Amino acid sequence: MSVEERVKQIIVDQLGVDANEVVPEAAFIEDLGADSLDLTELIMAMEEEFKVQIGDTDAQKLLKVKDVYKYIADHSA
Amino acid sequence: MSKKRVVVTGLSAISPLGNDLESSWRNLLEGRSGIRPITAFDAGAFDAKIAGEVRDFNPEDFGIPVKQARRMDRFVQLAVAAGNALVQHSGYAVTEENTDDTAVCLGIGLGGLSTLEVFHSKLRDSGPSRVSPFYIPMLISNMAPGQISIFTGIKGPNLVVTSACASSLHAIGYAYSDILLGRCKAAVTGGVEATITPMGISGFTAMKALCTRNDEPERASRPFDMDRSGFVMGEGAGFLFIEELESAKARGASIYAEIIGFGASGDAYHMTAPQEDGRGMASSMSRALRDAGLSPEDVDHVNAHGTSTHLNDLCETKAIKQVFGKHAYTIPVVSNKSQVGHLLGGAGGIESVFSVLTLFHGIVPGTANYETPDPECDLNYMGKGPEKRAVRTVLCNDFGFGGTNGSIIYKRWEGK
Numbered sequence: 185m186s187v188e189e190r191v192k193q194i195i196v197d198q199l200g201v202d203a204n205e206v207v208p209e210a211a212f213i214e215d216l217g218a219d220s221l222d223l224t225e226l227i228m229a230m231e232e233e234f235k236v237q238i239g240d241t242d243a244q245k246l247l248k249v250k251d252v253y254k255y256i257a258d259h260s261a
Numbered sequence: 262m263s264k265k266r267v268v269v270t271g272l273s274a275i276s277p278l279g280n281d282l283e284s285s286w287r288n289l290l291e292g293r294s295g296i297r298p299i300t301a302f303d304a305g306a307f308d309a310k311i312a313g314e315v316r317d318f319n320p321e322d323f324g325i326p327v328k329q330a331r332r333m334d335r336f337v338q339l340a341v342a343a344g345n346a347l348v349q350h351s352g353y354a355v356t357e358e359n360t361d362d363t364a365v366c367l368g369i370g371l372g373g374l375s376t377l378e379v380f381h382s383k384l385r386d387s388g389p390s391r392v393s394p395f396y397i398p399m400l401i402s403n404m405a406p407g408q409i410s411i412f413t414g415i416k417g418p419n420l421v422v423t424s425a426c427a428s429s430l431h432a433i434g435y436a437y438s439d440i441l442l443g444r445c446k447a448a449v450t451g452g453v454e455a456t457i458t459p460m461g462i463s464g465f466t467a468m469k470a471l472c473t474r475n476d477e478p479e480r481a482s483r484p485f486d487m488d489r490s491g492f493v494m495g496e497g498a499g500f501l502f503i504e505e506l507e508s509a510k511a512r513g514a515s516i517y518a519e520i521i522g523f524g525a526s527g528d529a530y531h532m533t534a535p536q537e538d539g540r541g542m543a544s545s546m547s548r549a550l551r552d553a554g555l556s557p558e559d560v561d562h563v564n565a566h567g568t569s570t571h572l573n574d575l576c577e578t579k580a581i582k583q584v585f586g587k588h589a590y591t592i593p594v595v596s597n598k599s600q601v602g603h604l605l606g607g608a609g610g611i612e613s614v615f616s617v618l619t620l621f622h623g624i625v626p627g628t629a630n631y632e633t634p635d636p637e638c639d640l641n642y643m644g645k646g647p648e649k650r651a652v653r654t655v656l657c658n659d660f661g662f663g664g665t666n667g668s669i670i671y672k673r674w675e676g677k
Contacts, residue, residue, distance in 0.1 A: 199328065200326065200327050200328025200329075200331065201328075220394075221394040221395060221398070224393075224394040225393050225394055225395060228390070228391065228393065231390075232387075232391070
């Protein structure tokens with residue numbers, strides 16, 4: 185699976201949304217119905233899957249699906 | 262102003278005997294057992310390998326979306342499912358006018374034990390940054406009424422009563438009292454528990470409280486029988502919708518029974534053992550009688566705590582004799598735990614549901630596995646099985662660690 189596919193799968197699992205809703209421009213809160221607890225847990229799942237540490241300042245900038253794609257592409261080994 | 266009256270206008274059950282009210286009651290009357298080998302986890306290394314599990318439970322079948330279900334401990338899933346089923350059964354429409362006067366008050370002894378175990382393992386294996394933000398909200402016992410409120414829109418008092426195995430009867434007693442006092446007009450009450458987990462089973466095993474008759478699960482829970490050897494853990498939910506009588510009549514509700522008395526007491530004796538002469542238990546029953554304005558002879562049936570431990574069954578028998586005298590020998594004393602196991606904080610919920618159905622249908626269930634009389638337990642435990650019997654009143658008992666006791670009296674509804 186590509187990085188994007190793996191990210192997408194985590195979002196689908198964590199937020200209980202359909203895969204076709206997880207488009208790059210989708211915003212987690214407005215479009216995918218996430219709340220602050222969901223987002224914290226989503227970040228934790230990304231950290232675990234990609235073996236990265238996402239600091240709070242960085243995490244606050246991950247508003248849309250595409251932001252996560254980019255973050256993981258830039259930071260994962 | 263005349264004293265308010267409180268009636269039961271809805272019931273729901275998700276139990277080891279079935280995932281709805283009808284199947285739980287039918288299987289109870291057919292004498293079936295809900296006790297099986299544990300499937301929730303590998304119990305191979307545990308002394309007790311059997312329990313009364315709720316089987317094939319799917320939260321989605323009860324209107325809980327997958328995402329929300331994932332954020333709930335099993336006890337909350339069971340509570341929301343039973344809450345949705347209860348509101349449906351009662352026919353109660355939650356409106357802007359009645360929502361603030363409708364309470365949710367549940368008995369829960371422990372709460373999210375499985376959640377605690379999962380996240381403790383994460384903490385230990387991967388460090389504090391791996392503990393989920395959902396850990397605390399999933400663990401706390403009052404998330405059950407909290408989620409019921411979110412799902413049903415009920416906005417009145419929202420709380421849990423935690424007093425070990427007496428939790429549910431105390432919760433029902435609290436809700437009943439709130440309606441009597443005019444603070445509320447209706448309540449979702451009863452109790453729920455889901456602690457068939459490694460920590461739950463090992464904890465009670467360490468106390469030598471659990472039965473280890475693993476090769477005969479269905480015969481393991483045998484309250485009052487000579488060969489009883491500890492309780493079998495159960496899980497599930499038993500809920501009652503209770504209402505102030507005039508409100509219930511005004512909306513044309515079906516009435517299943519009336520609640521007429523609540524008693525509670527403390528042993529001041531020991532952390533886990535009941536007082537040997539049964540005095541604390543007797544006090545709880547007597548106080549319920551006094552609350553209801555009944556004489557002992559007015560009680561037709563006791564739905565006993567009857568855990569199948571040596572001490573409880575002996576002390577409860579003594580207590581019943583203290584309270585009822587000679588009358589004790591004439592009334593059926595039944596333990597539903599013989600078939601569903603011990604739902605801990607949820608016990609009084611499911612047993613109240615069965616007590617109300619006993620009154621409503623005029624059929625007293627039996628105590629399963631009662632085969633060999635214990636000379637010290639010499640009451641009528643209904644070992645031969647259910648019997649048609651038009652009982653007018655049932656006294657329901659539950660007692661808990663800490664020496665806490667609770668009793669509720671239900672009365673058959675006769676149309677007025």
